[in-house]
Amino acid sequence: MESTMMHGQLTxxxxxxxxxxxxxxxEIVSRMGDGKLHRYTYAxxxxxxxxxxxxxxxxxxxxxDRVATLMWNHHVHLEAYFGIPLARGVLHTLNLRLFPSEIAxxxxxxxxxFLIVDDVLLPLLDQFKNEASFERIFVVSTGExxxxxxxxxxxxxxxxxxxxxxxxxxEETEPLGMCYTSGTTGRPxxxxxxxxxxxxxxxxxxxxxxxxxxxxxxxxxVVPMFHAxxxxxxxxxxxxxxxQVYPGPHPTAESLLDLFAAENVTVSGGVPTVWLxxxxxxxxxxxxxRLAPGLRLMIGGSAAPEPLIRAFDRHGIxxxxxxxxxxxxxxxxxxxxxxxxxxLGEDQRYAYRAKQGLATPLVEQRVMAEGKExxxxxxxxxxxxxxxxxxxxxxYKLPSDPxxxxxxxxxxxxxxxxxxxxxxxxxxxxxxxxxxxxxxWISSVDLENAIMGHPAVAEAAVIAMPHPKWDERPxxxxxxxxxxxxxxxxxxxxxxxKFAKWWLPDDYVFAESIPRTSTGKFLKSKLRxxxxxxxxxxxxxx
Ligand code: ADP
Numbered sequence: 001m002e003s004t005m006m007h008g009q010l011t012x013x014x015x016x017x018x019x020x021x022x023x024x025x026x027e028i029v030s031r032m033g034d035g036k037l038h039r040y041t042y043a044x045x046x047x048x049x050x051x052x053x054x055x056x057x058x059x060x061x062x063x064x065d066r067v068a069t070l071m072w073n074h075h076v077h078l079e080a081y082f083g084i085p086l087a088r089g090v091l092h093t094l095n096l097r098l099f100p101s102e103i104a105x106x107x108x109x110x111x112x113x114f115l116i117v118d119d120v121l122l123p124l125l126d127q128f129k130n131e132a133s134f135e136r137i138f139v140v141s142t143g144e145x146x147x148x149x150x151x152x153x154x155x156x157x158x159x160x161x162x163x164x165x166x167x168x169x170x171e172e173t174e175p176l177g178m179c180y181t182s183g184t185t186g187r188p189x190x191x192x193x194x195x196x197x198x199x200x201x202x203x204x205x206x207x208x209x210x211x212x213x214x215x216x217x218x219x220x221x222v223v224p225m226f227h228a229x230x231x232x233x234x235x236x237x238x239x240x241x242x243x244q245v246y247p248g249p250h251p252t253a254e255s256l257l258d259l260f261a262a263e264n265v266t267v268s269g270g271v272p273t274v275w276l277x278x279x280x281x282x283x284x285x286x287x288x289x290r291l292a293p294g295l296r297l298m299i300g301g302s303a304a305p306e307p308l309i310r311a312f313d314r315h316g317i318x319x320x321x322x323x324x325x326x327x328x329x330x331x332x333x334x335x336x337x338x339x340x341x342x343x344l345g346e347d348q349r350y351a352y353r354a355k356q357g358l359a360t361p362l363v364e365q366r367v368m369a370e371g372k373e374x375x376x377x378x379x380x381x382x383x384x385x386x387x388x389x390x391x392x393x394x395x396y397k398l399p400s401d402p403x404x405x406x407x408x409x410x411x412x413x414x415x416x417x418x419x420x421x422x423x424x425x426x427x428x429x430x431x432x433x434x435x436x437x438x439x440x441w442i443s444s445v446d447l448e449n450a451i452m453g454h455p456a457v458a459e460a461a462v463i464a465m466p467h468p469k470w471d472e473r474p475x476x477x478x479x480x481x482x483x484x485x486x487x488x489x490x491x492x493x494x495x496x497x498k499f500a501k502w503w504l505p506d507d508y509v510f511a512e513s514i515p516r517t518s519t520g521k522f523l524k525s526k527l528r529x530x531x532x533x534x535x536x537x538x539x540x541x542x
Contacts (some may be wrong), residue, residue, distance in 0.1 A: 020046025022240030033142035052083030054165035097518035104131035190396030222270030426492030457506030
């Protein structure tokens with residue numbers, strides 16, 4: 001017997017069609033380069049995304065050709081998110097925070113043919129243009145100024161479309177976009193998403209236990225659109241046809257709060273660094289911003305510290321801890337409490353909420369150490385491995401990579417986690433950042449979160465320091481809040497009792513700032529270079 005259902009393809013085209021036709025009056029707002037708000041509706045977005053698809057096709061874009069973007073978060077980037085795949089091209093988002101030579105390497109590796117770039121990023125482009133080989137470059141004016149002479153204007157390019165474009169038939173397994181890992185742990189590697197993986201990921205995302213998207217709300221992606229499809233948030237927003245709000249070039253915590261208040265943003269997402277600053281401003285200026293009741297923030301990319309989750313709750317803002325990788329579309333885990341957990345004590349509830357949470361539907365997980373699954377006891381650590389339709393099965397031009405894919409078909413995340421009996425995972429480290437002391441693992445992430453709970457501490461990163469007796473011992477690099485004071489002894493006694501004695505850092509160094517990766521994560525390799533020298537006469541841990 002066969003099913004009687006149609007073989008409809010899971011592609012972006014019907015999502016765009018539905019949003020364009022039946023959400024035509026709903027707004028998409030972008031804060032542009034001059035701080036002014038650009039407003040238009042889904043009807044405009046639909047027309048322009050189709051015009052981009054047609055213009056690209058007329059310009060000779062062939063099936064699966066790459067079109068790169070070098071843009072901030074705004075409506076034109078959204079047009080590219082849909083217009084390029086609709087033309088059967090592949091959207092390749094370039095990370096504007098990388099070194100110019102790295103961007104050039106990535107653009108060459110991906111064989112990008114065309115580029116759409118913000119005018120404010122032309123000085124960056126000038127630094128690597130000659131090392132890449134874009135056939136045509138379309139420039140977006142993000143402010144009042146016209147596109148500089150010598151460049152093609154994106155708006156003129158859109159005008160080459162006639163409007164009678166018939167989108168090609170696309171199979172759901174065809175590529176839609178690509179993104180390179182940011183290279184925190186090695187050379188950037190290309191991940192190629194399909195229409196199907198993107199649609200499935202968006203369905204997963206919009207559910208009420210996850211992003212809780214609704215057409216009654218307004219979504220603002222703070223996570224850059226050049227990073228892992230802005231966590232898929234724009235695709236989810238078009239799927240439900242909700243209002244979208246984009247923060248534009250160089251967003252600051254203040255400009256975000258202004259925008260959230262003015263446009264009634266109900267749901268957003270970004271890395272913890274951004275939200276730490278947002279929280280600081282909220283606390284310094286009580287009552288200045290009237291934010292939408294029930295505002296929901298997806299925080300991920302690195303661990304959302306428990307004190308941050310508690311503090312936002314006091315402002316009526318709900319943090320949803322989220323986890324994923326470029327390789328996994330990206331979100332595979334989100335943290336929500338099960339109904340019977342509401343009766344737990346406050347500390348237990350927050351301890352759960354600071355975990356990375358539960359796997360989303362169709363994502364299978366296992367936690368492995370020494371070739372076996374570890375017990376689900378919330379303590380034993382192992383590597384998180386994933387499989388499913390939103391997980392990459394290989395890297396672009398790198399068909400086999402035994403370090404990242406097991407012979408039985410699982411993707412190795414490189415994250416060390418524990419899993420509890422309820423199925424919640426908790427990241428204790430990245431494989432490369434683990435601290436192994438006397439043969440036992442110490443979680444740098446747990447120590448960092450605890451230190452960041454000290455009232456004088458703005459940020460803390462814990463790294464492994466080579467040690468003659470114990471192999472490695474933890475060293476804490478601490479940034480104090482402006483004007484705040486704390487001594488090493490105070491920090492040590494603050495941690496005492498929270499961890500086994502042998503987990504406590506051997507030393508604390510105070511720094512002005514912690515170096516970060518292009519996506520805002522602590523750059524621990526750099527910290528190790530800076531600080532992790534074996535200390536003369538290092539104390540044995542006890
Ligand atoms: P890169 O691998 O180059 O840093 P990604 O954005 O793909 O770029 O990073 C994915 C990694 O980020 C994960 O493997 C994990 O180490 C970390 N990460 C993502 N979300 C979280 C989270 N909620 N808590 C802790 N770490 C996280």
